[in-house]
Amino acid sequence: MFVHHVFFWLKSDNTPDxxxxxxxxxxxxxxxxxxxxxxxxxxxxxxxxxxDTTYSYSLLLVFNSLADHDAYQVDPVHLQFVADCSNLWERVLIYDSESL
Known part of the structure; x- marks a missing residue:
């Protein structure tokens, strides 16, 4: 398994919308x-x-393989998320791990 854990710190001036x-x-x-x-x-x-509870949101994704993770990285839904929302966060921290 391949685990991709993303932590987002959103900007404090984001509107509710x-x-x-x-x-x-x-x-x-x-x-x-x-x-x-x-x-x-x-x-x-x-x-x-x-x-550490300073982050705003956490995204935990589990993949069956590194290849599946790599496919996710170039998936149009993921690319659209980054394009639409990267202006809303001030920091992102990612931890990736593979099963022993």
Whole structure:
């Protein structure tokens, strides 16, 4: 399995409509055929020193292979998401991992 975990820090001056646009667009990534499993979330209400809750949204995608991940990267739905929403975030941090 290949896991692609993306953390977004949205700009503080985004309007409610822009936030709705982001939520709809990031959720559309779940429809990409090469995605095996997907989840979009916000920081949980856990409170421990080792937990970073400073991000706005999390996108967790699981692929069956690196090839499926690579197909996702060039999928028109993903490219449209980046084109439509990259102006809404100030920071993105990605962690990719492969199963042992």
């Amino acid at each position: 822009e936030i709705k646009k982001f939520e709809a667009s990031v959720s559309s990534l779940k429809s990409i055929k090469s995605v095996h499993m997907a989840d979009v979330g916000k920081p949980a209400s856990t409170d421990r020193p080792v937990i």
